[in-house]
Amino acid sequence: MITVLRRFLVLLAVLFWQGGFTFYSAVVIHVGSDVLGSHLDQGFVTRSVTNYLNLAGTVALVVWAWDIASSRDASAWRRWLRAALWVLLLASLGVLAWWHVRLDDLLDVASHSILDPTRFRTLHSWYLHISTIQWAASLGLLAATVVAWRAEDKQAISASVEA
Numbered sequence: 001m002i003t004v005l006r007r008f009l010v011l012l013a014v015l016f017w018q019g020g021f022t023f024y025s026a027v028v029i030h031v032g033s034d035v036l037g038s039h040l041d042q043g044f045v046t047r048s049v050t051n052y053l054n055l056a057g058t059v060a061l062v063v064w065a066w067d068i069a070s071s072r073d074a075s076a077w078r079r080w081l082r083a084a085l086w087v088l089l090l091a092s093l094g095v096l097a098w099w100h101v102r103l104d105d106l107l108d109v110a111s112h113s114i115l116d117p118t119r120f121r122t123l124h125s126w127y128l129h130i131s132t133i134q135w136a137a138s139l140g141l142l143a144a145t146v147v148a149w150r151a152e153d154k155q156a157i158s159a160s161v162e163a
Helices: 004-038 039-070 076-104 117-163
Strands: none
Touching: 004 039, 004 117, 039 076, 039 117, 076 117
């Protein structure tokens, strides 16, 4: 039963984090820009939302670490791959959180303006690239996780049949 709970929590946390990121980037940013009348105003909304995405990422990575540590997957390469992707996600989350503070330093919240537009554009471009890498790594880890779960289930069925 604990295995089912752990897997459910992994799916819930990852879907909230990366599903939220995907929906926000693909839909909300564009709709918000249209409704608010500018990408700049939408950017100030995104500035706050990003903190919640980073928090969701932290929770998801904790739950995912529990799953990886609890894995009974016999495949060494898949255990290594899952751990490596998890480390990449943790590192990218740390970099993005740090980068977010650097971007915030270039904003004047009171006047809804960017203090150094050229520097902001450069940093923001890198932020988007790192976010894309994080998103792709999360999909890779999710796929490897599902395959590992399947292998674990097959092992458990084989062990129960042999017993």
